[in-house]
Amino acid sequence: MKYELFEKKLNDRVFTQDLNYEILLTVLKNPKRYIGLFRITNAKTKLIQNLTQSCEIKFGNFIEDILSEYINSMNYESLDKNIGLDEEGNKLSADQVFKDQSQVYLIEQKIRDDHDSTKKRGQYANLIKKIRLLKQKFPSQKIKACMWFCDDSLKKNKKYYEEQISNNTDLQVEISIFYGKDLFEILFKRMDIWQELISHLRTNKEKRSKEILSVPDFDTSLEIKEALLKIKQDYPRLIKSLLSSKAEFVELRRELFPTALNLKEL
Numbered sequence: 001m002k003y004e005l006f007e008k009k010l011n012d013r014v015f016t017q018d019l020n021y022e023i024l025l026t027v028l029k030n031p032k033r034y035i036g037l038f039r040i041t042n043a044k045t046k047l048i049q050n051l052t053q054s055c056e057i058k059f060g061n062f063i064e065d066i067l068s069e070y071i072n073s074m075n076y077e078s079l080d081k082n083i084g085l086d087e088e089g090n091k092l093s094a095d096q097v098f099k100d101q102s103q104v105y106l107i108e109q110k111i112r113d114d115h116d117s118t119k120k121r122g123q124y125a126n127l128i129k130k131i132r133l134l135k136q137k138f139p140s141q142k143i144k145a146c147m148w149f150c151d152d153s154l155k156k157n158k159k160y161y162e163e164q165i166s167n168n169t170d171l172q173v174e175i176s177i178f179y180g181k182d183l184f185e186i187l188f189k190r191m192d193i194w195q196e197l198i199s200h201l202r203t204n205k206e207k208r209s210k211e212i213l214s215v216p217d218f219d220t221s222l223e224i225k226e227a228l229l230k231i232k233q234d235y236p237r238l239i240k241s242l243l244s245s246k247a248e249f250v251e252l253r254r255e256l257f258p259t260a261l262n263l264k265e266l
Contacts, residue, residue: 106145152180
């Protein structure tokens with residue numbers, strides 16, 4: 001994949017045109033998260049935190065998308081990522097699920113292994129649930145499942161995952177844990193793809209080295225005015241609440257819309 005295409009896909013996934021709309025929508029749906037005496041930061045600072053978190057989540061989704069494209073380029077057969085329902089009736093979706101002539105592959109991927117004890121247990125339990133579903137759908141095929149943490153600089157729970165994997169006694173199922181390049185070196189045997197991915201990420205990082213994420217001024221910017229008008233069309237009740245006398249929205253307007261310039265457009 002050429003860098004130009006990689007960059008376009010990243011920008012389309014992470015830095016979307018609707019980013020301001022999404023952030024504003026979050027604020028209007030949860031005003032109490034941004035105001036109050038027991039919050040040391042002001043609403044504008046909280047907005048920067050939300051923007052950063054949103055970009056991090058979307059970046060993780062982007063890496064999933066890119067891995068799917070690389071898997072397709074290696075001529076594996078992609079399978080439906082919505083693999084079925086668990087015992088409680090919850091829908092289970094795989095990050096990557098595909099097959100070749102001999103076996104079915106399942107990859108659950110995360111950016112880094114830095115989760116707390118509750119989340120790590122939940123993640124491994126979900127992996128097992130998905131393996132069971134795949135065994136039901138493909139009873140005659142071997143399943144090769146793994147957890148892949150893209151960033152190999154953090155391995156907080158590696159010992160826990162290895163202990164859980166060691167309990168697997170199903171000869172039809174192979175479970176592994178991979179960090180960084182391991183996935184491409186051991187599973188795919190395509191280090192050229194890993195090297196290309198790292199090269200593109202490094203180039204993008206260098207290009208963005210001087211960028212600082214910022215949220216447009218809610219009170220006066222054209223971007224927020226356009227987002228407000230779109231929300232007025234999509235969620236008129238939220239705009240009605242924003243302009244109401246409810247205490248949380250009065251305080252929110254005082255912090256984010258002090259001159260009410262954009263609000264006058266509503």
